[in-house]
Amino acid sequence: MKKHLLILLLLGSLVAQAQQTIDSRQKEIVFTNVSVIPMTSETVLDNQTVVVKNGVITAIGAKAKYDKNAIVIDAKGKYLMPGLAEMHAHVPPIDDIQPMKDVLLLFAANGVTTIRGMLGHPLHLELRSKIKSGEVLGPRLYTSGPSFSGASIKTPEEGSEKVRSQKKAGYDFMKMHPGISKNNFEAIVKTAKEENMPFAGHVSFGVGVWRSAEAGYATIDHLDGIVEAMMPRIDTLTEAEAGLFGLFVGHNADVSRLDKILKTLKDNNVWLVPTQTLAEHWQSPNRTSEQILAWPEMKYMDKKTLDSWAKAKNSTMQSPQYKPESVLKFIDVRRTIIRESQRQGVGLLLGSDAPQVFSVPGFSLKHELNYLVQSGLTPYQALQTGTVNIGKFFKNDNLGVIKTGAIADLVLLDANPLKDINAVGSIQGVMLDGRWLAKNEIDSVLKKLVKN
Secondary structure, three states: OHHHHHHHHHHHHHHHHHHOOEEOOOOOEEEEEEEEOOOOOOOOEEEEEEEEEOOEEEEEEOOOOOOOOOEEEEOOOOEEEEOEEEEEEOOOOOOOHHHHHHHHHHHHHOOEEEEEEOOOOHHHHHHHHHHHHOOOOOOEEEEEOOOEOOOOOOOHHHHHHHHHHHHHHOOOEEEEOOOOOHHHHHHHHHHHHHHOOOEEEOOOOOOHHHHHHHHOOOEEEOOOOHHHHOOOOOOOOOHHHHOHHHOOOHHHOOHHHHHHHHHHHHHOOOEEEOOHHHHHHHHOOOOOHHHHHOOHHHHHOOHHHHHHHHHHHHHHHOOOOOOHHHHHHHHHHHHHHHHHHHHOOOOEOOOOOEOEOOEOOOHHHHHHHHHHHHOOOOHHHHHHOOOHHHHHHOOOOOOOOOOOOOEOOEEEEOOOOOOOHHHHHOEEEEEEOOEEEEHHHHHHHHHHOOOO
């Protein structure tokens, strides 16, 4: 009886260990018999061994050697690719770190290993440090400070001072929101260049995409300002008349103007984060709020949030300016911008504005990848926006790829996403900077995060 009890206790201990996060700083972690999607080229390397130690890929090959005490994961029949990045994320800007941790875990459970926080808060600086040290489990975090907008910046002096303040505090970049006047914008840009402080986000209607590109935006998000710049009567168009991102007028966009806009973006090294998911879910008439709220992923958001999302969509669709047929044409124009950006060499980065209207952290990136493919990108090109392009954007050759010396941000999948982009949802495990989360742990994490 005692012998049987001891065996049960030992088995319980082994199960508990298997469910814990394994850290490559403590032991080598090795994937064997795995098909590798390196994202350095459009290829699959079959029957590979990938060795990870101290958060770095130390060896890769058909016969790569590893320590006899290593943690070995037999990945036969599975695909290993770099982790994805959410380049328009929203970590809660509040004085409580727990909701932030929940959002980070949702991202991580869905294979998101890097996020760029687009609405900063002082506590995000502490959170960034805790993620880096391993005290908090989650994707690596690049964070903006509190946003620059027409409401927060009333004078050029305020704009300049806020730039210096955020640089001194240690934020990675500045988030631009709408409503900034031309004079205030110029003061912000001048100081940002002096302080070597990147800025990104929305394009203020009064500034426009042309000046924003020339001023040196790191990224323009939501395709903001681009549809408006394609309008035949841009000089007389009002912001209220145009609607959010040009929603109410985009069906009249002159697509022949797009080439010149894209050339300006490319010449000024401005990247685009389309967040097409917002248009397809929030603005499109193809789905009702009730249909979207019935999706399984919505159980991870609280009722108050879901109610506010439904209200946002219903309010948009009830506007006198909202015409379903025109909005569908507007969405096609956005798809054209995405397709032509890829074709003409304008850098695209993956982002879905999560958590934001109908974008549940991590889950929404799967929708975004689908919409990139529907816009005309191949699955490989779509995956580039969330992997290797991220490394190029941050000027880090070891981010977003699988090669010796690369950062060990990895996702293990059941199927090949180069054949079917939906395979990004077949997650069997995630590695964040060398910390391994097996499928059973991911399932356990998600179970605890259910809100409704």
